[in-house]
Amino acid sequence: MSNENMTIHLKVWKQKNTGSKGHLEDYTVNNVSPDMSFLEMFDVLNEELIHENKEPIAFDHDCREGICGMCSMYINGRPHGPLEGVTTCQLHMRSFKDGDTIVVEPWRAAAFPVIKDLVVDRTAFDRIIASGGYVSINTGNAQDANNLPIGKERADLAFAAAACIGCGACVAACKNASAMLFVSAKVSQLALLPQGEPERQSRALSMVAQMDAEGFGSCTNTGACSAECPKEISLDNIARLNREFLGASLSKPE
Amino acid sequence: MSWLTKTLTSSIGKKVLMALTGLFLCTFLVVHLSGNFQLFKNDGGYAFNTYAVFMTTFPVIKVISYGNYFFILFHAFWGLYITYKNKQARPVGYAVTKNQSSPYSRNMAILGTILLVYIVVHMSDFWYKFHYEHLPYVQYTEQLNTGQITHAAMDEGYTQDVKKLETFNEAAGTRIVVVKDLYKVVSYAFQNIGLVLFYVLAMFALAFHLVHGFQSAFQSLGLRHSKYTPLIKGISVWVFGILIPIGYAAMPLYFYFFK
Structure with a gap:
């Protein structure tokens, strides 16, 4: 690791709008501090481009602390770049x-x-959530603590699934652009908890139907999604989604 | 759409059909291999040839084998259809990819297509010949008191209406069995180095297809747990990825080098 500032060459996807054809464009950024985040390097580059009266590069970002799921760059062939368990x-x-x-x-x-x-439209994920990724119970006032006993193992699994920030790296990494890891995390976090129980079956069926309607691919179980997931969501969730979906298909009252 | 078609044509349902047919084909591979191990018996092909008759005449086996042909075709074409749909999910590809998944898990359709070609070649080599072509016949004579079996080729033009002609010569104390000599066809076919190499290479494709496919089938069915998934993955690698392909590859190599 060096503390010297670096020169970085970039090949960045430039595309005017959804309908147009894009291409990779070359940029060079000088004086890049090793302590900059990847997005800060883009900020510096965009400042320079603006000063030169050139068009800055459009990219998604928001919280810049790894919890919002907005930043979405496919860096050197990997979503969120070369590190494990981090966002861009x-x-x-x-x-x-x-x-x-x-x-x-x-x-x-x-x-x-x-x-x-570099900005993509991820509202397909929103539509999947809107199709069933919620609990429609009138919660009323806050309940007393420990009103609903939940085992530690179950709580941990639900929490690990709920860590999904919906960034879409799983879709980006998957050879089939499948959204199974995302959908499985969202189904799991509710299926594992008593609050999710009443709508458990309809949720699994609707969310999978919406996922298919959006044009995501099937799961080949390659494991690329989980390997690239910044929140390290486990493939166990995909198996659970398969169980939830098949169980609901076979047993949901009509 | 009925609930069943809706389920089976969903992205998960499609994979469930792949998993179920795939696991059926895995059990077929075990049965086929154990039966074909009789090729290694040094009995002039008696065990193998009579086994071939049993497998093509016993009604239960016949029903299962028609199911097997259907499942092979279904698994192959359903798999290609899913692959085609999956390709549509990413119309514009990446300039650079650094995959974190195994190459064989990403190329199941290519490995599967190699296997489909292999199956067509394999069935036209033996299955088609056994059913529809004139094969040489062989006569086995078993001494009933000692159990010793000798064999002699029948005349070239010889043919019979039944697949297995069994007679007893009480005076001589022998049992005589006349069957098609599929063993000889196998033995002859594997003198061709090109065919031997093709069979062995196809078994590499089989190994990689199954290392991913066997354990992936359980995942598609939702069967994943730290209690048994390590065992399933172990079977995937050691049984379906190594032992079974080696067992199959041993047959052409045995005939090429030792017969």
Whole structure:
């Protein structure tokens, strides 16, 4: 690891709008501090482009602390770049070397059309959530603590599934652009808890139906999604989704 | 759409059909291999040839084998259809990819297509010939008191209406069995180095297809738990990825080098 500032060459996907054809464009960023985050390097580059009266690169970002799921860059062939368990905003330039060429592309999926440059439309995920990824119970006042006993193991599994930030890296990593890891995490976090029980079957059926309607692919169980997931969502959830869906298909009262 | 078609044509249902047919084909591979191990018996092909007659005449086996042909075709074409649909889910590809998954898990359709070609070649080599072509016949004579079996090829033009002609010669104390000599066809076919190499290479495709496929089938069915998934993965690698392909590959190699 060096403390010297670096020169980084970028090949970034530029695309005017959804309908147009994009291409990779070359940029060079000088004086990149190793302590910059990947997005801060893009900020510096965009400042320079604006000063030069050129069009800045459009990219998604929001919280910049790894919890919002907005940043979505496919960096050197991997969603969120070379590190395990982090989002693009948590990736720092110290993970690269002076003189490196970095290829940055948007998530690629029919269900995630490119809006501009590196920004893709992920409202397909919102529609999947709207189809059943919620609990429609009138919660009333806050309940007393420990009113609903939930075993520690179950609570832990639900929590691990709920860590999904819906960034779409699973779709980006999957050779089939499948959304199974995302949907399985969202189904699991509710299926594991008593609050999710009443709508458990209809939820699994509707969310899978919506996932298919959005044009995501099937699951080949390659495991690429989980390997690239910044929240390290387990493939156990996909098996659970398969069980939930098949169980609901076979037993849901009509 | 009925609930059943809706279930089976969903992305999960499609994979369930792949898993169920795939696991059926895995059990077929075990049965087929154990039966074909009789090729290694040094009995002039008696065990193998009479087994071939049993497998093509016993009604239960016949029903299962028609199911097997159907499942092979279904698994192959349903798999290609799913692959085609999956390709549509990413119309624009990446310029650079650094995959974190195994190459064989990403290329199941290519491995499967190699296997489909292999199955067509394999069935036209033996299954088609056994059913529809004139094969040489062989006569086995068993000494009933000692159990010793000798064999002699029948005349070239010899043919019979039944698949297995069994007679007893009480005076000589012998049992005489005349069957098609499929063993000889196998033995002859595997003198061709090209065919031997094709069979062995196809078994590599089989190994990689099954290392992923066997354990993946359980995942598609939702059967995953730290209690038994390590065992399933172990069977996937050691039984379906190594032992079974080696067992199959041993047959052409045995005939090429030792017969």
